[in-house]
Amino acid sequence: MISFRSAVVCGLVHFCSLHAALAGSVSTQQIIKDLKATLSPGSEVVLTSDPAFAQDFTARFSGTHAPQFVVAAKPKLVTDVQKLIKYASRQKVPFLATGGGHGYTWSLGQLQNAIQLDLGNFQTIEVDAAGNTMKVGGAVRIGNVTQELHALGKEFPVGMCPSVGVSGLTLGGGVGPLGGFYGATSDNLISAEVVTGTGKILTASATENADLFYGIRGAGFNFGVVTSLNYRIHPATNQGRVTVVNAMFPANLSTSVWQATNKYVGHHPKELAILFAIRFNETLGGMSFVGSFIYFGPETQALEVIKPFLDLNPLYLEVINDASYSNFSSVALYGDVADIGPKKSIDFAPYTLNLYKVDVKNLVSSLNHMNATLTANLNLRPATLSWAQYSPEGYLKFPLESSAFAYRDVVVWFSYDGFTTDPAQIPALDKFGKDIRGLVQRGSGRRDLETYVHFSHGDEGPAAWYTKGKLPGLRKLKRTYDPESLFSWYNPISGY
Template sequence: MLFSRALPVTCLALAAPVTAWAQSFARSATGTNITALFAPGLSPGASIHFPSDPDYANETIQRWSTYDPPTFVVTIKPAVYTDVQFIVKQADRHNIPIYATGGAHGAEPGFGNVKHAINIDLSNFNTTDLNTATNRLTLGPGIVFADLYDLLYNAGKEIPTGNALCVNMIGATIGAGVGPLQGLHGLIIDALRSVLIVTAAGDLVTASDTQHPGLFWAVRGAGANFGIIVSATYEVYDAKNNGQVIEADFQFLPSANRSLWEVLKSWDSSYPAEMGLTIGAGFNRSGGVPTLGASVSFVGTQAQAQPYLDKFLALNPILSRVQSIGWNQLAIQSGFGSALRVCTRGQYANHYGVGANQTNVNVFTDVYNRFAAFSAARPWYAGTMAVQRYSSAAALAVPISKRGVYPWRDIGTLIEFNNFYDGPVHDAEVDAFCKPARSDLLAVSGFPTPHVYINYAFGDEGPEVWYGKANLPRLVALKKRWDPKNKFGAGNPIYL
């Protein structure tokens, strides 16, 4: 077991004075001496880190967003599954809150309700095991999308992943998981075959279709509420088109936005399974103008993709690029190679999301224009508006008994406001723009009730929107069984 800047347990007495202060703070925050409580029960590879340690930011996973974050008295990095079990049990005995960190990409305001917690940093669980004979991939909660691209591509395999290469695979999975390959293979949860999860009781449980199937149902869409997943096994697929995709990027004048929404609307009733689309809007501070672009991925040949690309070319883009690449390069190449921006940690950021199955050109145009005006008038704002379009056919083809709790497989278009700005002094202004814009988009979404992909949710929508009203009785019953003290799920809680 390691402690404070990875010092061996035998060197505790030699720790710097700042560590003594950290211990004092931890004791005052929780009424407990953290090291004395946890160090004896951890494995030799585990480590304890206090926020006051000089190397804390380098030794522990830092949050992507500083918006209304949880607060920690200490971070413990377990090395083996029994470490996680011990931490959960020991924290429960002493009534200390816990919080598990995989990729640290969540930004819901509910996380701010987690105070003086033990942060369980899962980054040591960063292994992958690919079996090409059985088409199974097992991985830990320290794995992000980028860790999988070359591994699978080089083996002639693929799996649905999201657009941002730095997002945690398991974290995205338990919210359903959308991305450019979902038209061919369904959501990421549709590839999930089992999980090893440490429950609120500290038990290590396998959940699958055959073992604890109720828990497995809940994990697929509401997993953050039921424990700490320490391993997940997925089915992988033979790569389509030898793993090659057409990737195309377009940049338009802002005046083309209505025409771009008309292109999107033309696919409302029929959309190719092979194609992923992201339309992005922002504001160029150096040029003082709004921006508008589109990125397309198409699993197929140039000739097969061309009729769809021609619709964008007809709008006279001011910049365009079309290339054939391996699917493993999609995330890094998309958007003229701008993907890394969303991976910067420590930004003050939140997001609002809407799910739709139709395009109202008038409302989309109006919201874009309002977004551009809002951005132009506020030099402190660096947010974006993203509209993603994927085929929902494969997700809807999954039998109901295999689907999990995620209720909104019929979403075809996802709209998200990704808000980046300088701090809480401007929260009210951002909310005052986003909430009416979200309401206007929901009103023309094509759905009778609000739909939101939970990983894009702001956090104020409520359980009926996150999980579906019809699912709540079963979810509540499972929550009472597996997490009766509400240890987990602060971001999108299931209320007991």
């Protein structure tokens, strides 16, 4: 399912044409020279054609509609980030901050001939166990944090993929299995250091630059570069021990499986996360549900809570009673997520939408359509539906107006992942994904398309990512903190 992105080797002639295409008047060689002279020792500046780029800089997770860089810079200090932003602004050269490199919206493909501002030197994790706080650098990944916190008997809510950047995750909200306890990752942010589009180094918190603090929690890629983040952390639930039950159901049980998921709507225990990867199974000759029930509590309780699913007699069942806060995502879904690493790159067409109810009839008919289409079309077989059903309890503890994070009452975070090892299949997977999104939306519980900014394709528009109600306030913030629109590549509030 996951493939390494094939390396593209540019010849000199091709590379020279990229120089000419740079947005500003300055040449690539001049940018390299200027940045080397400007940034402090310990910073790194390279051409992306240089072998050091692949070796030292953050790789991108998705190769489809990815941003395209000609220069990469790894600033050493916060003041270097500031200098780089000011330089790029002056020279009118586009740039993009890179944390974990896992952003995959196709809107990023608008960025061409740019500078990669790689935050790879911002890797510190400082935990104050007694005070229940943690400060992390702008490029720290989820997996680093969960290891460290687990060792100290602590936790905070993160997403499912260990190689996603913590700051990137937070800037869009951050949804995951512990959200039922603590809300979005961004709800646990106490303060952040931000170098804004105006080149200022600011602290954003409830008491300092509170408007910016509002904006960076949900729409954070629109205003500046976040160099460090300070979070509230929590004593580990069940001493950090987690039960993971993996199970597989054939598509002929789809009505029963979705009826079972529906039983949790309005009664979802905060300890439980329900995940499904719904995909074509060659052995079964049709669609199947690969499920994971992640329970932050002991096995006996977990099995009781998920009884509606166990009663369906899954084809396969695996009960892991010794998983932990630091590895639950690696063992979930029979180890599928563990296979996704920071140095791998894939091609895929993503689509998503928020579901506010489980419309069993509509879901079954959408799946039947997918089953028939994939049975007839081998090229579409890698397409996967991803179902993440978390308790809304933690999200609803925080008022909607407390931050830019737009969606707190979502029942299911639904996605279509058109993964492929062959980029030539992307157009077909893309078209099919859009069809599936349209079909599933009929039963979403909302008239308009509403999509979580981080899972979005890029075609939905700012109202779908941030809501109509939040846009005027966010645009006002944009005028204050990034009036030149330097930060407008990742599902921007201005649209594109």
